[in-house]
Amino acid sequence: MRILICASAAPFPPFTGLTLVLSALVRELGARHDLRVLAYAPGARADAEHPGLRLVRPPRAGVRAELAAVASSLVGGGTLGFERLTPGMRAALTEELEGFRPDVVHVTSGRLAGLRRQLAGRPSVIVPLDAAHLAIEARAQAARGLKRLLLRLEERRVRRFEVSEYAHFDRVIVVSERDREALEALNPRLRVAVIPNGVDTDLFAPDPSASADAGRIVFTGVMSSPPNVVAAEFLARRVFPHVRAARPETRLAIVGRSPTARVRALGGLEGVEVTGEVPDVRPWLTGSRAFACPMLTGSGIKNKLLEAMAAGLPCVVTSRALGGLGVRAGREVLAGETAEELAALLVQVLGDDELAARLGQDARAYVVARHSWATVARAYERVYEEARASGGGRPPASA
Numbered sequence: 048m049r050i051l052i053c054a055s056a057a058p059f060p061p062f063t064g065l066t067l068v069l070s071a072l073v074r075e076l077g078a079r080h081d082l083r084v085l086a087y088a089p090g091a092r093a094d095a096e097h098p099g100l101r102l103v104r105p106p107r108a109g110v111r112a113e114l115a116a117v118a119s120s121l122v123g124g125g126t127l128g129f130e131r132l133t134p135g136m137r138a139a140l141t142e143e144l145e146g147f148r149p150d151v152v153h154v155t156s157g158r159l160a161g162l163r164r165q166l167a168g169r170p171s172v173i174v175p176l177d178a179a180h181l182a183i184e185a186r187a188q189a190a191r192g193l194k195r196l197l198l199r200l201e202e203r204r205v206r207r208f209e210v211s212e213y214a215h216f217d218r219v220i221v222v223s224e225r226d227r228e229a230l231e232a233l234n235p236r237l238r239v240a241v242i243p244n245g246v247d248t249d250l251f252a253p254d255p256s257a258s259a260d261a262g263r264i265v266f267t268g269v270m271s272s273p274p275n276v277v278a279a280e281f282l283a284r285r286v287f288p289h290v291r292a293a294r295p296e297t298r299l300a301i302v303g304r305s306p307t308a309r310v311r312a313l314g315g316l317e318g319v320e321v322t323g324e325v326p327d328v329r330p331w332l333t334g335s336r337a338f339a340c341p342m343l344t345g346s347g348i349k350n351k352l353l354e355a356m357a358a359g360l361p362c363v364v365t366s367r368a369l370g371g372l373g374v375r376a377g378r379e380v381l382a383g384e385t386a387e388e389l390a391a392l393l394v395q396v397l398g399d400d401e402l403a404a405r406l407g408q409d410a411r412a413y414v415v416a417r418h419s420w421a422t423v424a425r426a427y428e429r430v431y432e433e434a435r436a437s438g439g440g441r442p443p444a445s446a
Contacts, residue, residue, distance in 0.1 A: 048080045048081070048150050048151065048428075048431065048435075049080070049081045049083075049147060049148065049149045049150045049151075050076060050080050050081070050082050050083070050149060050150065050151055050153060050431065051083045051084075051085065051143055051144075051147055051149035051151075051152045051153065052069070052072070052073070052082070052083070052084045052085070052086075052152075052153045052154075052155065053085045053086070053136060053140060053152065053153070053154045053155070053159055053162055054066075054069055054084060054085070054086040054087070054155050054156075054159075055086075055087055055132055055155065055156050055158050055159050056069075056086060056087060056088070057084075057086040057087065057088040057100070057102060058070035058073050058084070058086070058100075059088070061304060061324075063269065064176070064244070064347070064350055065155065065156055065176065067244075067350060068155075068176065068244055068245075068423075069084075069086075069155060071245060071247070071420040071423070071424075072420075072423075072424060072427060073099075074420070075420050075421060075423075075424035076424055076427065076428070077099060079428075082099055083099055083100075083101070083143060083147050083149070084099060084100045084101070085101045085103065085136065085139055085140060085143055086100065086101070086102060086103070087102075087103055087104070087105040087132070087135070087136070088102040088103070088104070088105075089104070089105060101139060101143070103135060103136055103139050104135070105132070105135060106132065106134060106135035132158050132159055132161075133159060133161035133162055136159070136162065137162070137165060140162060140165055141165065144165065144169070149169075150170065150431075150435055151169075151170045151171065151172065151431045151434050151435055152166055152169055152170070152171040152172075153171075153172050153174060153427075153431070154166075154171065154172070154173045154174065154216070155173075155174035155175075155176070156174065156175055156176065157173060157174075157175030157176075157179060157208075157209070157212075157213070160173055160175075160208070160212035160213060160215075160216075161212065163212060163215040163216060166215075166216075167215070170217055170431075170434040170435045170437065171216050171217055171434060172216055172217060172218040172219070172220055172430060172431065172434050173212075173213055173216040173218075173219050173220070174219075174220040175209075175213070175219065175220075175221060176220070176221060176222050176226075176244075176347060177221055177222060177223070177226045177346045177347035178209065178221065178225075178226040178229035178230050178346065179205050179209065180202050180205040180206045180209060180229070180233075181225070181226065181229050181346045182274075182344070182345055182346050183198055183201055183202040183205055184202050185344040185345065185346070186198050186273060186344065187199050187202055189277075189344065206233055209230060209233055209234075210233050210234045213230065213234070213237055214234055214236060214237060217238065217433070217434035217437045218238050218239075218240050218430050218433060218434050218437075219237050219238065219239045219240070220239075220240050220241075220242050220427070220430060221239060221240075221241060221242075221347075222241065222242065222243050222244050222347045222348045222370075222371045223241060223243070223346070223347060223348060223370045223371030224241055224371070225346065225370050225371070226241075226346060226347060226370075226371075227239040227240075227241050240426075240430045240433075241371075242423060242426045242427060242430065243348050243371050243372070243417070243418060243423065244347075244348040244350055244353065244371070244418065244423070245353070245418045245419055245420040245422065245423035245424075246350065246353040246354055246356075246357045246414055246418050246419070246420070247357075247420060248357050248411075248414060248415050248418075248419050250329070251329060251332070251353075251354045251357035251358045252357065252358065252359075252411075253333065253358055253359035253407070253411065254329075254333040254358075257330070257333040257334050258334065259333065259334055259335060259336055260298075260334055260335060260336060261336050261397070262294070262296045262297050262298055262336065262397070263297070263298045263299075263300055263334070263335045263336055264287075264290070264297065264298070264299050264300070264335065264336065264337050264338070264339050264393060264397075265299075265300045265301075265302060265331050265332065265335040265337070265338055265339070265355075265360075266278070266279060266282055266299070266300070266301050266302070266338070266339050266340065266341075267302045267303050267328050267331065267332070267338075267351045267354070267355070268303045268351045269303055269304060269305060270301065270303040270304065270305055270306035270307065270310045270321075270323075271304075271305035271306070271307055272345075273344065273345075274342060274343075274344045274345030275303070275310075276307055276309055276310055277343050277344050278340070278341050278342050278343060278344075279301050279310050279313060280309060280310075280313065281341050281343055281386070282299065282301075282339055282341050282389075283299060283301065283313040283316055283319050284313070284316070285386040286339070286341060286386045286389045286390050286393070287299050287316075287318070287319065287390075288390075289386060289387060289390030289391075289394075290390045290393050290394055290397075291317070291318055293390075293394045294394060294397055294398070297318065297397060298318045298319075298320065299318060299319045299320070299339075300320045300322060300331060300335065301313060301314075301319065301320065301321045301322065302322045302325055302328060302331045303322075303323075303324070303325075303328075304323065304324035304325075305323075305324070306321055306323055328354070329358065332354065332355055332358040332360050333358055333359075333360075335360065336361075336396070336397055336403065337360065337361050337362070337363060337393055337396045337397065337403070338352070338355035338356075338360045338361070338362045338363070339362075339363050339364075339389070339393060340352045340355070340362060340363070340364040340365070340368040341363075341364065341365050341368070341389055342364070342365055342367040342368040343365065343367060344367070345367065346370055347370060347371060348370060348371035348372065349368050349370075352364065352368055352369075352372075353414055353418055355410075356379065356380075356410035356411060356413065356414045357410075357411055357414045357415070357418075358411070359407035359408065359410065359411045360407055360410070361380075361381070361396045361402070361403045361406035361407050361410070362379075362380045362381070362406070362410060363380070363381045363382075363383070363389055363392045363393050363396060364380050364381070364382050365382065365383065365384055365389070366382055366384065369382065373413075373417065374410075374413055378409055379406070379409045379410045379413045380406065380410065381395070381396065381406065
């Protein structure tokens, strides 16, 4: 199969959730198919290429472009940050369609949905990974005043964008049933497929030689991401004090690049360490006793949780962290909602070697069976075949 992937970011580290998925798919699909990737990369020359990958410099967003985008968003119903990305890729896409002649075109993320104008009549899938309006809705609920009003306006624009743009693709791929239900509620005609994220189960594996710190809890992620900032503050300021009251020797490590000022401030709390970027997150997982993932906002599958589970680490989570996963609370993870509930579960794991070992073993077994990248890639192949069978039959969109 000839597969063309159009991506809003190149599959290079440091990885985000999107580029992590893209990098794994390129590796897995490239081994079995004729694969081309057309992607934006900051600083890349428009003609910079190496086998299978064509890099395009992202459009420059000057002051005039920013003002035009705002005006278009407010007047025309467009969405900030969405339509802005498509123009810079159109010429290169035309060349790829004519020269490579793909059997299916995979567009990721939803911000590139405007490319559908060039894909009319061709089998295509759009991969937003999640329903973007859900994350904005959650941020709006937590905001106040003018910020809340602006977020509500942006949420409406995003909803309109998802309704109008995604319908032109043969399939829409998201990572969880919650995201599928949210998109189908907006437009029941969308053909939405759920394919969960994966994890490199060989790379993130238990390390028998590691000397785990029996008193350390770890939380990982990109610490500039708003949901991670909220979770880190909740964990350090509200959950962790209850844990320390029961087990004063316990320490909390918040590990991840780009910590905001709010996250860095948590390092001043007793027993809390904020590392910032680390060369390799795996030693922090295999060297800790437990992983905490107390997500209060956000949507989609949490890659950080999959990595911790693959590493055999017992995990204590909120229900929000389990979006898109089929785990059983009490079996592969322990789940609570309030600060007191989460703290009690962490204290339990810290003090019970048998429980910690069982949770870690069951968590890894689940991830290996359901979330290996090989399994995820096969699911993408099935959706590509469905799109090809549809014959690119979505109605052409007006320019």
